[in-house]
Amino acid sequence: MEDFERQLRDALARKEQPPSLEARVFAAIAAGESKSWTFWRWEALAASVLALAALGAHEHMVRERAAGQAAKARLQLALKITVAKLSKIQQTVRTSTEE
Amino acid sequence: MLAIKTVFIAWIALAPLGAQEIKLPASLDRLAAKASEVVDVTMDANLLQLASRFLSDKDADDAKVKKLIAGLKGIYVRSFEFEKPGEYQESDVEPVRAQLHTPAWSRIVGVRSLKSGENAEVYIKTENGKIGGLAILATQPKELTIVSIEGTIDPDQLSELGGHFGIPKVEDDSQHKNSKGGKDE
């Protein structure tokens, strides 16, 4: 039975999450958690800031930091995809030039 | 409960995208529902500014990104991966391509591989002698990627990001010539 349990542990080893998950979470936070998911970025962020003024400066800092980190994560993801694509295109051009 | 992925994309279609120059068609929403993996990034000037505040001048990598995005007005990425070929049509991409076939834009690279079915195009927009926009259309049988970058961009700075943040290195021509003659690193 112990062997079988070890096999179950192997089978259920944690999987790596999709690379987009972090960015999606932060994007959802930055979106202001609107139930209908309609989202005006600056307006949502401004509304959040006003509401948070009543909750206290500390919480405001935490949330603003989260929104900023969200934006940074999305930016890095976008640049990663852009540079990866350009690199691949450059490689293809180079290969076809050499042939 | 509505699938979050679908609603997130639907928001993109419903909300006017302000000054976004290349309009991404609403038909891309349908592709998200069929895709096994979707990357959807929409960053206008305000969000770029917010991100920039969290890029440290003291960190070399952050500083490079900060410099790159200083002149940008927007970055828009839609990337779909599918389980099998045939999940998207040329007609899904055509509305984007049509916008790039205007006098303001020039296609600088077009590569096609009959063997792998890959097709990629790079367009730039020139304004006052500088590059004012960059667009990439990359299609493969099981993948579609559309990138639109608006604003003043320096492609050399973009290349310099390679090798950082998990971004693959973009070899420039001088590196390639050197590596051909010597050992692999």
Next chain:
Amino acid sequence: MAPARSATEAKAEAAPEMTFADVLRANQSMVFSLAYHFLRDRGAAEEIAQDVFLRLYRKVNDLEDARHITFWLRKVTSHRCIDYVRKRGSQSSIALEDTAEPSVIEQHGDPLLNRRLRQLIATLPEKPRMVMVLRYQEDLMPEEISEVLEMPVRTVKSHLQRSLAILREKIERSMGDIR
């Protein structure tokens, strides 16, 4: 055997003050994996993970420490997954052939056997399935699983026993003897 802890997890637990980003990075693999192993649907797993972390963001100031956060995440993820399957109604059983695997390299054991086991686990009813995932992915003891799922310990043990017997029989039938 305790599941391997990443450097990020260890750091998050040791650091007196964590940002939400630290918490997310320390726990996202766990949350996604729980959902994925339960649902066998990568897209749904990512949606649930996103929803769970969004709820965590609203709640995080009420949670005491890293350990409490991990417990809360396991609990909410488990319940969200079970609710998701129940709302899907008749689709709660997943056809063995229709479960796509994320393209990851198997790091442990026999890939074919692992895949088969995951498929078979996905055919268990919801509560026993989640018990198995919590036991063998997270290495939780029955008492801990009982707290996460808000289920009597003896029920947890019963689910474990029966599920192991069912899986063992099915895997032996499909793949031959397991040593």
